Amino acid sequence: MKIMRPLVYVVALGLVWWVYSLPAPEFGAALSRTLWLGLFATVSLYLALLPGPLYANVPGAPGRRAFVHARRAFGVVSALFAGLHGYEGLFGWVGGLEGMQWWSWDYNLALGLGTVAWLVLLILAATSFDRVVTAMGRRWKQLHRLVYVAGVLIVIHAATVTIHIVDLKPYAAAWFVALALLLLLKLLRFRQRASPKLDAIGVTTFGVAIAALYWSTFAISHHRH
Ligand code: HEM
Numbered sequence: 001m002k003i004m005r006p007l008v009y010v011v012a013l014g015l016v017w018w019v020y021s022l023p024a025p026e027f028g029a030a031l032s033r034t035l036w037l038g039l040f041a042t043v044s045l046y047l048a049l050l051p052g053p054l055y056a057n058v059p060g061a062p063g064r065r066a067f068v069h070a071r072r073a074f075g076v077v078s079a080l081f082a083g084l085h086g087y088e089g090l091f092g093w094v095g096g097l098e099g100m101q102w103w104s105w106d107y108n109l110a111l112g113l114g115t116v117a118w119l120v121l122l123i124l125a126a127t128s129f130d131r132v133v134t135a136m137g138r139r140w141k142q143l144h145r146l147v148y149v150a151g152v153l154i155v156i157h158a159a160t161v162t163i164h165i166v167d168l169k170p171y172a173a174a175w176f177v178a179l180a181l182l183l184l185l186k187l188l189r190f191r192q193r194a195s196p197k198l199d200a201i202g203v204t205t206f207g208v209a210i211a212a213l214y215w216s217t218f219a220i221s222h223h224r225h
Contacts, residue, residue: 001069008073015040019084030092031164037085042154044078045121046178047071049147053185056192058109072128075147079125082118089114110161117153118147155179159216162223175218184208 019036022029051067090111094100100108124144127133133140158175165171187206194202 001065004066004070005073008070008077012040012044012077016080016084027094027164030088034089035163035165037081037088038158041078041081041085041196042158044074044081045151045154046182048074048078049151049182050185053182053189056189057185075121076125076128079118079121080210082114082121086114086118104114106148106160107162110157113153114161117150117157120150120153124150155213155216158218159222164223168222172217172222176213179213180210183213 016037019033019040022032022036025032036064048071051064054061055064055068090096094111096104100111124147127136127143136143149163185205187202190202191199
């Protein structure tokens, strides 16, 4: 299983190399890099979050040891992809800090939320190595719960920032299904442990989260400047 983390790092570096070697499309290299790197950052973070709730609900699902071992590496490469995505997005596509004045306040707010999310991912990546995990003891788990704060900020960032993809529908559908599945697995895991009193709170929170996800994915425009 030890091969899993180096494998994730090598594949991630290969993807970065691929993104930077793509020929520039007519709308420029920065936007295409922003889109690809944003996709890879999001998928890596998803893969870091999935094993916990997945194997808690389906202990016999295949690949358990390898996937759980790879989890931390997915978190680290997510911070790498997100940093490059943010750099290309802000300094390439938006026109840097000066360029922000030409975009609406809500677009700039979306970029700000993305930046906070990235800073959280960076802190988590920097503290994700065995030595730090041992040194921090129980505090490590508490600190790493911040990944859910980053996750929520990323969902708000992606829902509110303008997305320049011509046919967004299939991506939006995949986004909704993947996040709804993760939320469902989290709810089921919560119900395994929670008292009947807390159960109602869990189910209500799940319902509100699914409604908010549906609304932010399908009911609002993803093309405002
Ligand atoms: C570092 C701060 C960040 C900045 C400055 C930033 C900037 C941007 C920009 C400019 C876009 C719009 C691209 C377009 O016009 O189509 C965008 C979209 C997006 N961002 Fe970010 N972002 C940041 C952090 C993040 C993080 C941490 C994630 C996830 C891990 C993320 C995921 C996404 C996704 C999924 C989209 C929509 C599709 C795409 O462009 O890939 N962003 N971001």
